[in-house]
Amino acid sequence: MASEGKIACFFVFFLCLRPSSEERTWVKSAYVYDGSDIRLSAIDSSLFSTLICAFAYIDSSTHQLYVNSSTEYFFHTFTDSVKFENSSITTLLSVWAGREDPSAFVSMLGESSSRRSFIESTIEKARLYGFSGVDLCGVLPSRSINMTNLSALLREWRDGVDAESRKSGKPQLLLVMAVYCQPIFNSVSYPLDSIQRNLDWVHLIAYDYHLPTRERFALPHAALFDPASQNNTDFCITWLLTRGFPARKLVLGLPYHGYAWQLEDSSPDAIGHPAVGPAVTADGSFGYSSIKLYIRDFGYGATSVYNSTYAVNLFRKGSVWINFDDVEAIRAKVTYAKEKGLLGYNVFQINNDKNWVLSRTAQEASEDQQHRRWFWPVLLISIAIVLLIFGLICYLQRRTLKSKGILGVMKGFSSRLKTMVCKGESLESGTPNLQTFGYVTLKAATDDFSSENKLGEGGFGPVYKGKLPKGQYIAVKRLSKTSNQGLEEFKNEVMLTASLQHVNLVRLLGFCTDREELMLIYEYMPNKSLDLYLFDPIRKYLLDWVKCVHIIEGITQGLLYLQEYSNFTIIHRDLKASNVLLDDEMNPKISDFGLARIFRKDDIEANTNRIVGTYGYVPPEYVRKGIYSTKYDIYSFGVLLLQIISGKKNSCCYGLNENLNLLEYAYELWKDDKCMQFMDPSLDDSSSSCKLMRCMQVALLCVQAKPGDRPSMLEVSSMLKNESSAVNSPKKPAFSINKDEDEDEDDKCLIKEAIHSVNDASISELCPR
Numbered sequence: 001m002a003s004e005g006k007i008a009c010f011f012v013f014f015l016c017l018r019p020s021s022e023e024r025t026w027v028k029s030a031y032v033y034d035g036s037d038i039r040l041s042a043i044d045s046s047l048f049s050t051l052i053c054a055f056a057y058i059d060s061s062t063h064q065l066y067v068n069s070s071t072e073y074f075f076h077t078f079t080d081s082v083k084f085e086n087s088s089i090t091t092l093l094s095v096w097a098g099r100e101d102p103s104a105f106v107s108m109l110g111e112s113s114s115r116r117s118f119i120e121s122t123i124e125k126a127r128l129y130g131f132s133g134v135d136l137c138g139v140l141p142s143r144s145i146n147m148t149n150l151s152a153l154l155r156e157w158r159d160g161v162d163a164e165s166r167k168s169g170k171p172q173l174l175l176v177m178a179v180y181c182q183p184i185f186n187s188v189s190y191p192l193d194s195i196q197r198n199l200d201w202v203h204l205i206a207y208d209y210h211l212p213t214r215e216r217f218a219l220p221h222a223a224l225f226d227p228a229s230q231n232n233t234d235f236c237i238t239w240l241l242t243r244g245f246p247a248r249k250l251v252l253g254l255p256y257h258g259y260a261w262q263l264e265d266s267s268p269d270a271i272g273h274p275a276v277g278p279a280v281t282a283d284g285s286f287g288y289s290s291i292k293l294y295i296r297d298f299g300y301g302a303t304s305v306y307n308s309t310y311a312v313n314l315f316r317k318g319s320v321w322i323n324f325d326d327v328e329a330i331r332a333k334v335t336y337a338k339e340k341g342l343l344g345y346n347v348f349q350i351n352n353d354k355n356w357v358l359s360r361t362a363q364e365a366s367e368d369q370q371h372r373r374w375f376w377p378v379l380l381i382s383i384a385i386v387l388l389i390f391g392l393i394c395y396l397q398r399r400t401l402k403s404k405g406i407l408g409v410m411k412g413f414s415s416r417l418k419t420m421v422c423k424g425e426s427l428e429s430g431t432p433n434l435q436t437f438g439y440v441t442l443k444a445a446t447d448d449f450s451s452e453n454k455l456g457e458g459g460f461g462p463v464y465k466g467k468l469p470k471g472q473y474i475a476v477k478r479l480s481k482t483s484n485q486g487l488e489e490f491k492n493e494v495m496l497t498a499s500l501q502h503v504n505l506v507r508l509l510g511f512c513t514d515r516e517e518l519m520l521i522y523e524y525m526p527n528k529s530l531d532l533y534l535f536d537p538i539r540k541y542l543l544d545w546v547k548c549v550h551i552i553e554g555i556t557q558g559l560l561y562l563q564e565y566s567n568f569t570i571i572h573r574d575l576k577a578s579n580v581l582l583d584d585e586m587n588p589k590i591s592d593f594g595l596a597r598i599f600r601k602d603d604i605e606a607n608t609n610r611i612v613g614t615y616g617y618v619p620p621e622y623v624r625k626g627i628y629s630t631k632y633d634i635y636s637f638g639v640l641l642l643q644i645i646s647g648k649k650n651s652c653c654y655g656l657n658e659n660l661n662l663l664e665y666a667y668e669l670w671k672d673d674k675c676m677q678f679m680d681p682s683l684d685d686s687s688s689s690c691k692l693m694r695c696m697q698v699a700l701l702c703v704q705a706k707p708g709d710r711p712s713m714l715e716v717s718s719m720l721k722n723e724s725s726a727v728n729s730p731k732k733p734a735f736s737i738n739k740d741e742d743e744d745e746d747d748k749c750l751i752k753e754a755i756h757s758v759n760d761a762s763i764s765e766l767c768p769r
């Protein structure tokens with residue numbers, strides 16, 4: 001039960017941490033022509049991910065690309081203008097292959113040398129104008145185009161682009177192609193194999209199936225479905241997919257135009273009705289915005305009808321019949337594209353949109369679909385979790401005594417959730433730079449968590465040194481399954497550390513939750529932790545006074561950041577020498593935020609029912625009443641400071657009668673003006689005595705029994721910096737034998753019982769008094 005609860009909590013946590021990550025980039029593309037009456041700056045750039053500049057032509061004698069002199073300027077400035085509006089938009093250069101008149105294209109295809117000169121010129125032009133890729137448009141399968149040679153072109157094109165990228169060091173140019181949606185023309189079909197292998201995607205020209213200039217029956221030109229014929233988009237896409245063409249390389253064409261037909265009579269049921277030819281315009285073609293104007297001009301009540309059988313909008317007045325895509329048809333098509341797993345959509349004739357109504361609809365439809373995809377899984381998981389938590393709580397209420405720990409986890413977790421929900425700026429905002437690591441990667445990096453790579457063992461579990469394939473060293477903290485500092489601390493640490501960035505805090509690089517493992521990945525600190533120097537008879541000589549001062553300053557800055565300058569006030573609650581790590585230049589970095597608590601800026605103190613921390617660094621008010629505030633860390637800092645200057649552990653007994661703890665011993669010496677006796681002889685440096693005494697005094701101020709008497713971190717920092725300023729005399733430190741009146745003897749037992757030692761310095765080291 002407990003482990004299920006953990007898993008459930010964990011799941012919620014990750015849903016909160018990283019909501020709906022986008023699977024891959026959904027293409028929202030559009031053709032833009034020179035001469036179409038739209039300025040690039042007028043395009044709403046939030047609605048598109050790709051814009052295609054149309055068209056460049058193929059010179060029939062040189063087989064090279066050329067642009068009309070009148071359009072040269074448009075091509076030249078296209079990318080710059082687009083990127084000026086939105087730098088994340090991809091731009092493509094479109095080459096016109098001629099459609100019904102492919103002579104230049106065909107003559108280029110015929111010879112490998114001419115194909116080469118075409119390919120080279122497309123790459124050169126694309127780079128010259130700053131495009132990210134090239135589009136080939138207007139290749140209509142016919143007998144005049146040898147498909148074997150088209151395959152060869154695409155293959156050579158891909159090779160050319162590949163080689164150019166390797167040579168120039170720039171990202172490969174994208175290669176895309178427009179494909180007409182009638183799968184088989186004149187019994188010739190596209191070389192699908194080569195297309196899918198060599199192109200990044202294809203635009204389906206999913207419109208113009210029926211034109212009033214060609215046919216005598218009024219049919220929709222861009223039907224998504226058609227119960228009566230194969231001339232529809234669904235048929236085409238199904239045909240492609242069943243032949244193994246990948247959906248993720250298909251981009252659905254959306255027409256922003258329709259056609260007007262002149263019917264033989266004014267029959268009300270017009271689909272498939274006999275027609276005499278185009279209406280309204282010469283060929284019946286009609287842009288969306290003009291159609292809307294045309295319909296509006298008929299006055300009140302004139303409106304188009306959406307027919308969902310075909311996914312088309314229809315308008316009829318008298319014998320004029322217009323079929324086109326309005327918002328309903330566009331929405332149906334984009335939804336369809338999402339459902340089929342296609343790559344995106346591509347708008348034909350963007351300038352026909354009216355106030356971006358269609359483009360916005362397309363964008364919204366793709367987002368709706370995104371949400372719908374998440375809806376059921378999320379709902380089911382939420383229900384499961386609510387049931388689980390409910391069950392767990394019932395279970396726990398029966399067995400409160402034995403299961404205190406789990407209840408603590410649940411409580412802590414729900415309060416965390418509350419905090420996250422209440423604070424608009426939730427912790428997620430700090431997590432984007434966190435990496436997730438796979439178990440396999442970490443296993444390889446640490447040589448299967450070998451004992452050679454073990455750096456140490458904390459309450460959380462062992463810490464290993466690792467080396468990533470790229471050569472970067474990391475420290476991997478692995479949650480031991482028996483640890484009493486478990487899931488709660490893990491979540492805590494991920495959320496907190498991710499949102500903290502300071503040179504004196506160890507940086508969390510990422511985490512791993514593979515295979516029921518919980519691991520945290522940190523920057524590697526080659527010089528390990530401060531305690532290995534302070535309390536080692538030999539290594540302590542590596543720390544001279546200058547280095548000590550540097551370390552003290554670093555820790556001070558780190559704490560200042562946590563308490564004063566980060567977004568939250570953070571109480572570390574486990575500051576000690578073994579949690580101060582040293583980088584290759586002996587810069588100190590505070591680590592291990594597993595016990596840290598976020599503190600609201602306006603709170604002065606908070607209460608906890610779970611006593612944690614390491615003996616010797618825990619202030620009395622916390623031991624006795626579970627109260628913690630920023631003064632908790634001040635106290636621990638004071639203890640640490642005394643250890644740094646004395647090189648002494650706090651778990652031994654000092655003084656003539658060996659009956660004093662470190663704080664009392666320091667206090668007695670300070671009172672008797674014998675400070676220098678307290679100092680570590682290895683720091684012996686006459687020039688530093690002043691600073692040493694200042695440090696000692698500040699440390700004693702920090703370890704005073706009453707939290708209110710202890711200075712703030714800002715005061716500590718300024719006292720340490722400014723050696724000449726006057727400083728209060730410290731009162732008796734906490735946990736003194738010669739007790740103050742308001743403390744009674746019972747407290748001592750409390751100390752022994754209440755502290756769950758979560759780390760090396762265990763209760764058994766308690767000094768006998």
Ligand SMILES: *[C@@H]1O[C@H](CO)[C@@H](O)[C@H](O)[C@H]1NC(C)=O
Nearest residue numbers: 045046047048049086088089
């Ligand atoms: C820029 O384009 C990207 C990709 O389409 C889009 O997500 C973003 O919202 C656009 N930004 C603006 C300011 O239009």
Ligand SMILES: *[C@@H]1O[C@H](CO)[C@@H](O)[C@H](O)[C@H]1NC(C)=O
Nearest residue numbers: 055057067068069070071096
């Ligand atoms: C410019 O391009 C258009 C493409 O439609 C073509 O019709 C026209 O003849 C070209 N003009 C020149 C001067 O090449």
Ligand SMILES: *[C@@H]1O[C@H](CO)[C@@H](O)[C@H](O)[C@H]1NC(C)=O
Nearest residue numbers: 109110111112144145146149
């Ligand atoms: C296809 O290309 C080959 C040379 O690669 C050429 O010999 C052949 O004539 C071409 N076929 C057509 C139909 O252009």
Ligand SMILES: *[C@@H]1O[C@H](CO)[C@@H](O)[C@H](O)[C@H]1NC(C)=O
Nearest residue numbers: 110143145146147148149152
């Ligand atoms: C296409 O060209 C290839 C040579 O590249 C040739 O073997 C084949 O017969 C040609 N096919 C047609 C239909 O012309």
Ligand SMILES: *[C@@H]1O[C@H](CO)[C@@H](O)[C@H](O)[C@H]1NC(C)=O
Nearest residue numbers: 209210211215228229230231
């Ligand atoms: C598709 O439409 C064309 C006319 O554009 C027609 O000739 C052809 O028969 C139609 N195909 C099918 C399968 O209905």
Ligand SMILES: *[C@@H]1O[C@H](CO)[C@@H](O)[C@H](O)[C@H]1NC(C)=O
Nearest residue numbers: 269270271306307308309310
């Ligand atoms: C769409 O039009 C066809 C032919 O006119 C008709 O049979 C069908 O019922 C219509 N569908 C809807 C949903 O209106």
